[in-house]
Amino acid sequence: MMASTRSLLRTKSLISNLPRFSSNYKCLDVSVNNDNNITTVTLKRPPVNSLNLDLLSEISDVLTDLKKSKSPGMILTSSSDKVFTAGLDIMEMHKPDPERFKQFWYALQDVWMKLYGSPFPTAAAINGHAPAGGCLLAMCCEYRVMVQNFNIGLNETQLGIVAPIWFIKTMLNTISIRDTELALTTGRLFKTDEALAVGLIDEMATDKADALKKANAFFERFEMIPPIARAYTKDSLRGSDIEDLKKNREKDIQTTLSLITQPKVQQGLEFYLALLKNKKESAA
Numbered sequence: 001m002m003a004s005t006r007s008l009l010r011t012k013s014l015i016s017n018l019p020r021f022s023s024n025y026k027c028l029d030v031s032v033n034n035d036n037n038i039t040t041v042t043l044k045r046p047p048v049n050s051l052n053l054d055l056l057s058e059i060s061d062v063l064t065d066l067k068k069s070k071s072p073g074m075i076l077t078s079s080s081d082k083v084f085t086a087g088l089d090i091m092e093m094h095k096p097d098p099e100r101f102k103q104f105w106y107a108l109q110d111v112w113m114k115l116y117g118s119p120f121p122t123a124a125a126i127n128g129h130a131p132a133g134g135c136l137l138a139m140c141c142e143y144r145v146m147v148q149n150f151n152i153g154l155n156e157t158q159l160g161i162v163a164p165i166w167f168i169k170t171m172l173n174t175i176s177i178r179d180t181e182l183a184l185t186t187g188r189l190f191k192t193d194e195a196l197a198v199g200l201i202d203e204m205a206t207d208k209a210d211a212l213k214k215a216n217a218f219f220e221r222f223e224m225i226p227p228i229a230r231a232y233t234k235d236s237l238r239g240s241d242i243e244d245l246k247k248n249r250e251k252d253i254q255t256t257l258s259l260i261t262q263p264k265v266q267q268g269l270e271f272y273l274a275l276l277k278n279k280k281e282s283a284a
């Protein structure tokens with residue numbers, strides 16, 4: 001075979017392996033780093049990247065594309081300069097339409113299973129606050145770099161809601177049982193340096209550029225590791241948590257719907273929404 005034909009075939013096979021991303025994402029920016037082929041997925045749903053059905057569906061789609069294209073890795077970050085994501089969109093839980101809520105929760109389960117269980121390595125460049133669902137997304141990643149002076153944690157109890165068992169398992173996979181219990185029961189939000197001290201994040205960064213640089217450096221650790229050995233090892237550690245949710249998926253949706261629609265829980269959410277609005281008014 002002529003050298004030029006060989007090189008053309010090689011180029012073709014490289015092209016067919018490159019991730020093909022939909023340009024139709026409304027709430028995400030997706031870009032591939034030419035130096036290391038790592039994909040950066042940037043959450044872009046102003047003002048606070050709250051996770052509604054649309055955003056979750058797009059994250060789910062991009063994770064499917066990355067798996068199909070055998071991506072060498074993904075960084076999750078935000079286009080905002082102060083919020084990574086404010087967690088689940090409270091409007092999806094406030095006076096929910098049951099059918100819409102089921103779709104929303106199903107999409108959240110999907111994102112969790114795909115991100116927590118991804119065969120490719122993942123890092124979060126947390127360039128802003130990451131409460132509740134935001135902390136969950138960050139903890140699903142294998143490595144977390146966080147810009148200083150922001151907050152992260154599972155603060156559900158502060159809203160009068162209960163973090164589902166798969167949220168709890170994700171925290172248990174990250175920090176100690178003792179710290180998980182204290183953090184969850186008090187709904188604690190950790191400042192960046194406090195999060196580093198308990199191991200909720202792996203590194204601190206001065207700004208987003210520094211966070212992205214450190215997140216990119218994480219992937220160098222796998223240069224000499226066969227991807228299949230890496231992926232099987234991750235699955236041995238995380239796979240049983242995912243299997244548990246797969247088995248209980250419908251039950252988890254029904255239980256969450258019946259809890260979220262309880263009058264006391266709805267009152268708690270209304271109170272919390274009012275606090276968010278008042279905060280704005282008293283700052284003005």
Ligand SMILES: CCCCCC/C=C\CC(=O)SCCNC(=O)CCNC(=O)[C@H](O)C(C)(C)COP(=O)(O)OP(=O)(O)OC[C@H]1O[C@@H](n2cnc3c(N)ncnc32)[C@H](O)[C@@H]1OP(=O)(O)O
Nearest residue numbers: 050086087088089090091129131132133161162259260276
């Ligand atoms: C029983 C059932 C089990 C359910 C289990 C549920 C599991 C997870 C739950 C969650 O993820 S609930 C969400 C928890 N999130 C929070 O507690 C964060 C709330 N937000 C904030 O603390 C702040 O907004 C911020 C993230 C620190 C950012 O502060 P900033 O000053 O920059 O912005 P704000 O002025 O506060 O907000 C702007 C705008 O966005 C609205 N908003 C904020 N967070 C959310 C949200 N999570 N969902 C929907 N909307 C949100 C906020 O009200 C403002 O709205 P406007 O006043 O501009 O209309």
